[in-house]
Amino acid sequence: EAQVTQNPRYLITVTGKKLTVTCSQNMNHEYMSWYRQDPGLGLRQIYYSMNVEVTDKGDVPEGYKVSRKEKRNFPLILESPSPNQTSLYFCASSKLLAGATGELFFGEGSRLTVL
């Protein structure tokens, strides 16, 4: 089954404790992206990657890191989480069509709470 898998789905952590949210896709998509979704603010792009070893900042990259060492994986790293990073996080992937993002396939989301 074609899917984007995120882990963990739910996490409660404390300020400053490094964490990683993993994302893996099995569709051989070139493009992967992380979004956070907050009430009243909608979906905001954190980072995206057009291919292995190629990443770029979205609209809200502060406090986050990513890496794309393999095509299928795109982990999101919070080096020193803060309460304002409490949010619902979505990983998504897409084929690139004519060099542009196509249909995004989303993971089920990871709800993160930072105390």
Place this chain on the structure above:
Amino acid sequence: QKEVEQNSGPLSVPEGAIASLNCTYSDRGSQSFFWYRQYSGKSPELIMFIYSNGDKEDGRFTAQLNKASQYVSLLIRDSQPSDSATYLCAVTTNSGYALNFGKGTSLLVTP
């Protein structure tokens, strides 16, 4: 940040009516336009995409694009209670890679 604007709603329509959802965007270089549906507590899922000016129809859904006015719309014909959800407009930036979402319009279809 490139802006994608939608009315938050809620937009309430009776069952069987046409629902009209609108979206404006600020980046004149945008090339690709998407409509996603998101049920409460679920992930967004693609309904339609459109790249060229004009209308594109898929079943009960019609997407309309006017690049000169920087306007995208989604029409849902014969609305059903199962269409009740938040509809997200998404627009690629000039680079074609970054994809910006509007805040979404909440649609309620009443029986």
